[in-house]
Amino acid sequence: MRINEEFAKIRKSEIISYKPKIIIASEGSCSEPKYFDGLNQSVLTENKNIINLLKDYAYRTNSHPNFIVDMYREFLINNNGMISVKEIKNKISNYNRDNGNNIDVNKIYSLIDKLYKEEYIIPFDNIENFLLLILKEEIFKDFVINFVDYFNAQNITYSPETDSINIVIDRDKDNFFDYQYDNVLNFCNENNVNLFVSNPNFEFWLMLHFDEINKLDKNKMYENKKVSSKRRYLEQQLHLICKYKKDRYDFKIFESRINTAIKNERNYCEDIYELKNNLGSNVGKLVEIIINDDINKNA
Numbered sequence: 682m683r684i685n686e687e688f689a690k691i692r693k694s695e696i697i698s699y700k701p702k703i704i705i706a707s708e709g710s711c712s713e714p715k716y717f718d719g720l721n722q723s724v725l726t727e728n729k730n731i732i733n734l735l736k737d738y739a740y741r742t743n744s745h746p747n748f749i750v751d752m753y754r755e756f757l758i759n760n761n762g763m764i765s766v767k768e769i770k771n772k773i774s775n776y777n778r779d780n781g782n783n784i785d786v787n788k789i790y791s792l793i794d795k796l797y798k799e800e801y802i803i804p805f806d807n808i809e810n811f812l813l814l815i816l817k818e819e820i821f822k823d824f825v826i827n828f829v830d831y832f833n834a835q836n837i838t839y840s841p842e843t844d845s846i847n848i849v850i851d852r853d854k855d856n857f858f859d860y861q862y863d864n865v866l867n868f869c870n871e872n873n874v875n876l877f878v879s880n881p882n883f884e885f886w887l888m889l890h891f892d893e894i895n896k897l898d899k900n901k902m903y904e905n906k907k908v909s910s911k912r913r914y915l916e917q918q919l920h921l922i923c924k925y926k927k928d929r930y931d932f933k934i935f936e937s938r939i940n941t942a943i944k945n946e947r948n949y950c951e952d953i954y955e956l957k958n959n960l961g962s963n964v965g966k967l968v969e970i971i972i973n974d975d976i977n978k979n980a
């Protein structure tokens with residue numbers, strides 16, 4: 682679990698008045714983070730911090746909703762000022778990736794594994810001593826100091842009184858089964874996490890920004906079958922309208938149409954329980970909550 686490195690540096694280097702945090706973990710590694718990063722930079726959200734919780738580099742290709750739930754479980758443990766050895770190792774890997782891959786992480790892992798199991802939990806304020814005790818060699822001294830700075834900048838605290846935590850996922854019926862959907866719902870209900878779903882996927886929410894959606898076949902959108910070797914139906918329709926590509930698109934095209942998307946969403950299913958088997962989305966509710974300041978309102 683990590684956050685954007687540039688955003689982490691800004692948090693570390695700037696002293697700013699407190700802004701409520703909207704913490705979001707999403708299933709995708711491109712479209713969703715790019716959308717919410719764009720929204721974070723918008724004048725619509727100038728009084729808030731939208732923070733994308735990103736997957737560790739080692740797990741970037743794992744997009745299953747259950748994995749996103751596991752990320753949040755780790756986040757909730759971290760929010761209590763504790764962290765597992767497994768998560769420390771993940772953060773060391775992230776640090777190495779963000780800083781040029783100059784560290785022999787396998788040697789560090791080996792030294793850690795000789796003394797501790799991955800499930801072992803340690804307090805945040807003991808991380809530096811923990812590493813110095815294990816990494817006694819002189820070559821690791823600068824690494825420990827720099828890593829602790831990196832860790833502190835990456836650390837995101839959560840206050841239920843002012844902040845919200847949210848999961849944004851797709852309802853991909855081909856690999857996200859009914860019982861798994863129910864398990865994610867139960868986790869969110871039990872842990873005060875807001876759940877936002879697009880059925881079939883996030884491109885449906887993006888498509889809602891354009892009134893052209895009203896001309897599309899609902900069955901084709903729901904089935905969202907492949908129409909080429911690279912694209913499914915919804916992605917192809919977005920590409921035809923605005924040259925959309927998952928890994929790069931201009932958020933401003935969508936920013937100016939947010940109210941249209943919120944309005945169009947109401948023509949489809951928005952109920953979090955019924956979204957399991959119906960075309961629709963409730964991501965518009967999250968966006969509406971954010972831009973209207975009511976960040977603790979449940980979907």
